[in-house]
Amino acid sequence: MTMNPLYFTAGPAATYPTVGKHLAQALQDQIPSISHRSNQFRSIYQDTFEGLKELFDLPAGFGVFFLGSATEIWERLLQNCVEEAGFHLVNGAFSKKFYDFAHLLHKKAFKQEVPFGQGFLPENINVHYKAEIIAFTQNETSSGVATPVETIHQIKEQNPGRLVVVDAVSSAPYPIFDFTKIDSMFFSVQKAFGLPAGLGVWIANEKCLAKSELLESKGMLTGAYTKLTSLWKFFEKFETPATPNVLGIYLLNKVVKDMLAVGKDEIRQDTDLKAIMLYDYLRESELFDVFVENPAHQSNTVIVANTRKPAKPIIDALAKKGFIIGSGYEKSREQIRIANFPATSVEQMESLIEAMQDLEEQGTGNRGQGTFII
Numbered sequence: 001m002t003m004n005p006l007y008f009t010a011g012p013a014a015t016y017p018t019v020g021k022h023l024a025q026a027l028q029d030q031i032p033s034i035s036h037r038s039n040q041f042r043s044i045y046q047d048t049f050e051g052l053k054e055l056f057d058l059p060a061g062f063g064v065f066f067l068g069s070a071t072e073i074w075e076r077l078l079q080n081c082v083e084e085a086g087f088h089l090v091n092g093a094f095s096k097k098f099y100d101f102a103h104l105l106h107k108k109a110f111k112q113e114v115p116f117g118q119g120f121l122p123e124n125i126n127v128h129y130k131a132e133i134i135a136f137t138q139n140e141t142s143s144g145v146a147t148p149v150e151t152i153h154q155i156k157e158q159n160p161g162r163l164v165v166v167d168a169v170s171s172a173p174y175p176i177f178d179f180t181k182i183d184s185m186f187f188s189v190q191k192a193f194g195l196p197a198g199l200g201v202w203i204a205n206e207k208c209l210a211k212s213e214l215l216e217s218k219g220m221l222t223g224a225y226t227k228l229t230s231l232w233k234f235f236e237k238f239e240t241p242a243t244p245n246v247l248g249i250y251l252l253n254k255v256v257k258d259m260l261a262v263g264k265d266e267i268r269q270d271t272d273l274k275a276i277m278l279y280d281y282l283r284e285s286e287l288f289d290v291f292v293e294n295p296a297h298q299s300n301t302v303i304v305a306n307t308r309k310p311a312k313p314i315i316d317a318l319a320k321k322g323f324i325i326g327s328g329y330e331k332s333r334e335q336i337r338i339a340n341f342p343a344t345s346v347e348q349m350e351s352l353i354e355a356m357q358d359l360e361e362q363g364t365g366n367r368g369q370g371t372f373i374i
């Protein structure tokens with residue numbers, strides 16, 4: 001295999017096709033050396049803000065903040081938006097970690113949990129009466145379960161006084177959120193944006209800011225330089241409290257602009273098309289089964305399948321053919337995970353499916369003959 005392998009991993013993921021070009025330009029323009037107190041940086045921040053505003057249809061009253069990772073944002077969010085207690089919808093490893101962080105930060109946290117591979121139906125969600133935030137992991141990367149945006153919006157309508165916060169790390173910009181019905185959303189760039197890791201993007205509204213101000217006024221610890229009141233103060237002049245990942249922000253700006261040039265609808269339609277192709281194949285396959293049973297909860301951006309034979313030789317054989325896919329998140333299960341992000345073209349998804357079909361024929365029809373035995 002002389003060709004570069006194609007990455008179908010959920011994160012770090014395949015880079016967006018234009019990243020190389022922008023990276024070369026950034027180095028030529030010495031972007032990593034510019035001061036984060038310069039007009040040049042301020043205009044990069046502002047431009048990125050405007051781009052994200054358009055991509056997500058952000059109404060007035062939202063700020064966009066740059067941190068190190070989504071994991072860091074879990075912590076910032078809990079510190080700044082929870083006085084006593086939060087409520088978490090837990091259905092896999094990432095949503096569980098967000099919930100666990102609350103305890104690590106000495107907050108109370110209540111959870112509603114469903115088994116791995118299942119999602120939440122709005123009529124079954126019972127928000128704890130003490131909850132100040134309702135935390136959704138819109139796309140649970142470990143299990144391939146997505147929560148329909150309508151469910152999130154509906155819960156906000158039923159809980160106007162609570163902050164609805166959404167981890168969309170492995171789905172944004174695919175889901176179409178109504179930002180009048182969520183208070184905060186965040187992602188990190190190495191997933192569906194196809195950028196090098198090291199940048200977390202936190203979007204939060206003035207209600208989150210007001211909450212953080214309230215906690216501060218009560219003498220609570222909301223952080224030092226990265227407390228929301230400080231992030232917001234700097235955001236108003238398009239600066240950051242500390243030296244940020246300027247190169248990462250620059251690249252995000254460029255890729256957001258490229259995505260807007262392709263078109264938000266086109267990107268989503270492409271994602272739908274590739275997801276349908278992959279799910280259709282998995283359903284017909286004799287080697288794989290779609291893991292998430294409820295079609296309404298099957299993620300279109302991270303697709304998980306059970307394997308009827310041990311997963312590792314399948315993953316290894318695909319890697320030999322130049323296709324890097326993810327293993328299952330739960331060690332006890334025979335699973336594969338395949339990311340379906342905007343960086344992957346329809347043709348590339350077709351070629352992965354063909355490679356899986358080939359493998360299936362070799363493994364079932366030509367046992368022991370080729371290099372691959374399953």
Ligand SMILES: *Cc1c(COP(=O)(O)O)cnc(C)c1O
Pocket residue numbers: 011069070071072094137139140141167168169170188189200
């Ligand atoms: C990857 C991931 C995270 C953590 O992102 P980092 O950038 O590694 O901190 C959080 N939530 C979900 C759903 C993820 O997929």
